[in-house]
Amino acid sequence: MTTRAVRDQLMTGVLVCSGVLVALLPLYGGKNENNPDKVGHRNVARKSFISPESERAIGKQGSDQFERSADVVQDAGVEQYVTTVARRVVSHSDWKRPFAIKVVKSPHVNSSSFPGGFIYISSALLIEAQNDDEIAAVIAHQVAHAAARHWAEELAKMLQLQFTINLVNSTSANAAALSRVLLDVGDASGDNGAVVCVGYVEHGRMGMPVPFLIRQRQNELEADYLGLQYVYKAGYAPSAYVGLLARLKPSDTGSQGQPESFRSTPPISERIAQAEKEIAEILPNAPLAKSSPEFVLMKSRF
Secondary structure (H helix, E strand, O other): OOHHHHHHHHHHHHHHHHHHHHHOOOOEOEOOOOOHHHOOOOOOOOOOOOOHHHHHHHHHHHHHHHHOOOOEOOOHHHHHHHHHHHHHHHOOOOOOOOOEEEEEOOOOOOEEEEOOOEEEEEHHHHHHOOOHHHHHHHHHHHHHHHHHOHHHHHHHHHHHHHHHHHHHHOOOOOHHHHHHHHHHHHHHHOOOHHHHHHHHHHHHHHOOOHHHHHHHHHHHHHHHHHHHHHHHHOOOOOHHHHHHHHHHHHHHHHHOOOOHHHOOOOOHHHHHHHHHHHHHHHOOOOOOOOOOHHHHHHHHOO
């Protein structure tokens, strides 16, 4: 392959990569996402070629497979409690499709979800929670992921990046020519966009590309941002989420030595700062956290 042919193919890859990079920039804050009065009457979903129906079908398949190995809590009282809280949160959210929520026996304070509204929270989280509001906030975070369709968007971007990787890799047969092209592109354009693109290709072979880790951190912050509005609209205390995060903060120190660019979640200190700012600016006169009789009864089940 001639140097010119390599250059032409690589420049095509650079253009695609540039599109990926633009698409990965922080996006939330628009579409009335900073107006809690618009909750339920706005579209916060990210664009994706994957239909909501396909997304839910994939999520159902994943949740079914997960439950074949997970230890799901079989307690009617616990199930009723978390379903009631979740239903209240969902009814005051931007998610207008079916949802399912279950508790999994686990010593880790955590929650997760599959695409399409399949939510799981750990038994340790219910034990750790000090009030209804903390549980509602954790559920709201997962509901926000579903409403924003983070998974569907990420998959679309990953497929787009894979196309770019394949395109750039197709030029690597002539390594010497590729090196010369990189140098020529850098000298001619005055920037290192091509070098950055190839950097993503190389990192992709070791694990998740850095731009997607950045995007995942942004999605976590957006889920916090939207989730707090759902908590607020449902009549729970947004400040309870700050309290829960603060108690979990020591567990965040284990990854502090890891460069931020390689982390898939933002530091808890950053999440707390954003939550406090959001509460102060757009969630006025929020209620105080409280423990209902149902909460106390649920806790007694453990």
